[in-house]
Amino acid sequence: MGGRSRLRSLLRETAGERCEWIGCAEAGTEMAHLHSVGMGGRESADCLENVAWMCFRHARMTDGLFTSWPDFKQAHDQLFGRGWEERIPMGRWAFERAERLAEHVKRRRET
Numbered sequence: 492m493g494g495r496s497r498l499r500s501l502l503r504e505t506a507g508e509r510c511e512w513i514g515c516a517e518a519g520t521e522m523a524h525l526h527s528v529g530m531g532g533r534e535s536a537d538c539l540e541n542v543a544w545m546c547f548r549h550a551r552m553t554d555g556l557f558t559s560w561p562d563f564k565q566a567h568d569q570l571f572g573r574g575w576e577e578r579i580p581m582g583r584w585a586f587e588r589a590e591r592l593a594e595h596v597k598r599r600r601e602t
Contacts, residue, residue, distance in 0.1 A: 494537060495522075495537060498538075502539065503544055505544075510545050511596050511599060512566065519544035519546055521550050523542065524541055524542055525541050525593050526541055526593075527585070540597070543592060548566075553589070567584075570588060571587070
């Protein structure tokens with residue numbers, strides 16, 4: 492089994508097969524990188540601390556993709572609390588999202 496396949500299997504086991512986004516009760520379906528892998532990938536990004544098991548919807552959001560502003564805003568209200576879009580400059584949304592999710596996932600896995 493290759494590196495990412497092994498990491499994906501470990502992640503599914505660690506996450507209990509549930510989405511690791513704050514407040515989500517959906518089943519996880521895929522591995523999502525919290526901090527970007529970048530074009531061509533970085534092996535250093537393929538570590539348990541930088542991945543989370545996510546449902547399809549939240550995996551897209553970790554990549555900065557969303558189908559509607561209300562859906563995106565609601566999910567980020569769960570992460571940051573209301574008013575986050577005024578407190579966090581738009582250019583930092585991806586970084587701050589990755590950091591908050593990494594903190595949440597770490598705490599969740601420690602319990």
